[in-house]
Amino acid sequence: MRSIDGAILDLKRLDLLATGDSLIHRLDARAKVLTTLVFIISVVSFDRYEFTALFPFFLYPVVTASLANLPGGYIVRKIGLVIPFALVVGVLNPLFDREVLVRLGPLAVTGGWISCASIIIRSVLTVGAAVILVGVTGFLAVCQALEKLGTPRTFTVQLLFLYRYIFVLTEEGARASRARELRSCGRKGLGLASFGSLIGHLLIRTWLRAERIHMAMLARGFTGEFHSRQVSAFGWRELGYVAGWSILFVALRLENGAQWLGRLVTGLLS
Amino acid sequence: MSHHIVAVKHLQHVYADGTVALQDVNFTIHHGESVAIIGANGAGKSTLLLHLNGYLTPTAGEIRIGDFPLTKQTLPEIRRTVGMVFQDPDDQLFMPTVFDDVAFGPFNLGLPSDEVRQRVREVLEQVGAAHLMEKPPYHLSGGEKKRVAIATVLSMSPDILVMDEPTSGLDPFARRQLIGLLKNFRHTRIFTSHDLDMVLELCERTIILHQGVVKADGPTPEIFGDEALLAQCRLEKPLSMQGCPMCGQGRREQRNAGRKGSGGVNDS
Ligand SMILES: Nc1ncnc2c1ncn2[C@@H]1O[C@H](COP(=O)(O)OP(=O)(O)O)[C@@H](O)[C@H]1O
Ligand SMILES: [Mg+2]
Numbered sequence: 425m426r427s428i429d430g431a432i433l434d435l436k437r438l439d440l441l442a443t444g445d446s447l448i449h450r451l452d453a454r455a456k457v458l459t460t461l462v463f464i465i466s467v468v469s470f471d472r473y474e475f476t477a478l479f480p481f482f483l484y485p486v487v488t489a490s491l492a493n494l495p496g497g498y499i500v501r502k503i504g505l506v507i508p509f510a511l512v513v514g515v516l517n518p519l520f521d522r523e524v525l526v527r528l529g530p531l532a533v534t535g536g537w538i539s540c541a542s543i544i545i546r547s548v549l550t551v552g553a554a555v556i557l558v559g560v561t562g563f564l565a566v567c568q569a570l571e572k573l574g575t576p577r578t579f580t581v582q583l584l585f586l587y588r589y590i591f592v593l594t595e596e597g598a599r600a601s602r603a604r605e606l607r608s609c610g611r612k613g614l615g616l617a618s619f620g621s622l623i624g625h626l627l628i629r630t631w632l633r634a635e636r637i638h639m640a641m642l643a644r645g646f647t648g649e650f651h652s653r654q655v656s657a658f659g660w661r662e663l664g665y666v667a668g669w670s671i672l673f674v675a676l677r678l679e680n681g682a683q684w685l686g687r688l689v690t691g692l693l694s
Numbered sequence: 695m696s697h698h699i700v701a702v703k704h705l706q707h708v709y710a711d712g713t714v715a716l717q718d719v720n721f722t723i724h725h726g727e728s729v730a731i732i733g734a735n736g737a738g739k740s741t742l743l744l745h746l747n748g749y750l751t752p753t754a755g756e757i758r759i760g761d762f763p764l765t766k767q768t769l770p771e772i773r774r775t776v777g778m779v780f781q782d783p784d785d786q787l788f789m790p791t792v793f794d795d796v797a798f799g800p801f802n803l804g805l806p807s808d809e810v811r812q813r814v815r816e817v818l819e820q821v822g823a824a825h826l827m828e829k830p831p832y833h834l835s836g837g838e839k840k841r842v843a844i845a846t847v848l849s850m851s852p853d854i855l856v857m858d859e860p861t862s863g864l865d866p867f868a869r870r871q872l873i874g875l876l877k878n879f880r881h882t883r884i885f886t887s888h889d890l891d892m893v894l895e896l897c898e899r900t901i902i903l904h905q906g907v908v909k910a911d912g913p914t915p916e917i918f919g920d921e922a923l924l925a926q927c928r929l930e931k932p933l934s935m936q937g938c939p940m941c942g943q944g945r946r947e948q949r950n951a952g953r954k955g956s957g958g959v960n961d962s
Contacts, residue, residue, distance in 0.1 A: 436790070436832065440790055440830050443790070443791055562790065564789075564790070588788060636780065636785040637788050639744075639749050639780075640778075640780060640785055640786045640788070641788070643747050643749070643773055643777075643847075644798055644799035644846065644850060645770065645773060645774060646802055647802065649802075651797075651798075651801035
């Protein structure tokens, strides 16, 4: 549980990065949300066997993260957390899809392996873009931007509460688990029964705590609307940012730009 | 002004599971008063406080804050008037940074951004936490959290300050600082506490809650002088008054003597 606790604290750190000040930070949140959306759609809409054409897309996360002074190691570790999940999704492909697509000398690469690799790269790209978006914008501002872009308020507020709820749940979870560990004196706890009861308690405690937090919000005049200190407008700079990246993404998606790089990579390998 | 009056009449609260937390509570608190609500665990103190800003709805009885009865229509105004500091600051601090947390209330009041900024700075300075402005709340120490929690409430400029066990969980130094801070407020103040020495220092008036009813209500020194009453309500004299036949005299020596051995000499 300790490690989960740590991971969550780390997530809070991500939110904290958003209080930084840089060219990227100062952009209106809507611009960053839109750009991220175009990026994700471009990456996800590729054919399942596409592999090499994905690599130029790394340009976006790398450039954004460095312009915004995000700590690279931290971001990479966050993204690394999703690789196991992507593996679970992709790992069956090599078993079912045995058609050989590429030959690298004696090595025959089947479609399954390619699509598996493609899934992993895509996950890294999309999750990376999302992590960076939160890191340069903050979750609150992302939700506000979604709302300004036309997402229904009930949805964005739910999303925000869900986000907060994750913190509350894991904090309570870490506490409960620590208490259980300490009292089981190094043995394996008191078996499954105590674990079941622990989960039950955990849910109730989380619920009660979430309720107290909600109460504290109401006590301070919360009416279902989140405000932010960043007052920004969608100006020419934002327009340029969205348009510039979008054009690049679409161009890379429509092969031409990607192919020469693809050829270069496969050319080097074979 | 009669604005900052808190009047509780025949308040009863029964929880969903049938627990009668408050039976029949009556009192009136006037403008500028500093009042302690004390009582054993489970006496109903927290339940009572949660009624004061309309979080709980009375099973029976009535609450008036200022000139308004507490109803659904007056709720927003009353929540601005009554600033509530919860027992556990972790419940109160939920934004990514101290600034955002303190600014949460003023933004909800619809204040413009510049004014919010200024107000946040002011209240953080007032509670001695200006240097924590950009820190995440979850990395603060207990005393710092408490002070920020108070700032989040002060930033709404409430007329009435309500605090549930303000000194619980603080080390002696942080407790001292907090008492010093609370002493300087001109608000109407309502505290619950088990820290009777703090009560003695901060509150001229004390209300004892026992099994859901008001058992006593009067000047603090008088209440704490009545040992039979305190014992009946599962309470004890504050340390600074223990073993002292003529309250207040030679407090320090008495306190030290009490600490050393006998654990408090009875004065009867
Ligand atoms: N949500 C609840 N549901 C049922 N009973 C409760 C709830 N909260 C408190 N109680 C009960 O109400 C009584 C008063 O509780 P509380 O006001 O928290 O006491 P205090 O703050 O004085 O220690 C206690 O007996 C407690 O068990
Ligand atoms: Mg209580």
